[in-house]
Amino acid sequence: MSAAATRENRMFEYEMAAARRADLIREADRYRQIREAKKAHRASLRSQDPEGPVSRNRSRFVRAA
Secondary structure (H helix, E strand, O other): OOHHHHHHHHHHHHHHHHHHHHHHHHHHHHHHHHHHHHHHHHHHHHHOOOOOOOHHHHHHOOOOO
C-alpha cells in the first residue's frame, strides 16, 4: 500500500470516528432532554393534585369493630 493510500485510510478512519462521536453526543443530549422532560412532567402532575393528603383527617373517625 502506498503512503498516500495509508494516509487516506487514516483520514477516513478519523472522519468515521468523528462522525460516531458526534452521533453519540447527539444521542446523549436527546436522552438527557427526555429524562428532564419526564421529571418535569411528573413534578407538574404532583403540583396539580386537587385532593391533598388522605391521612390528614383520619383521626376524626372511630374504627369499626
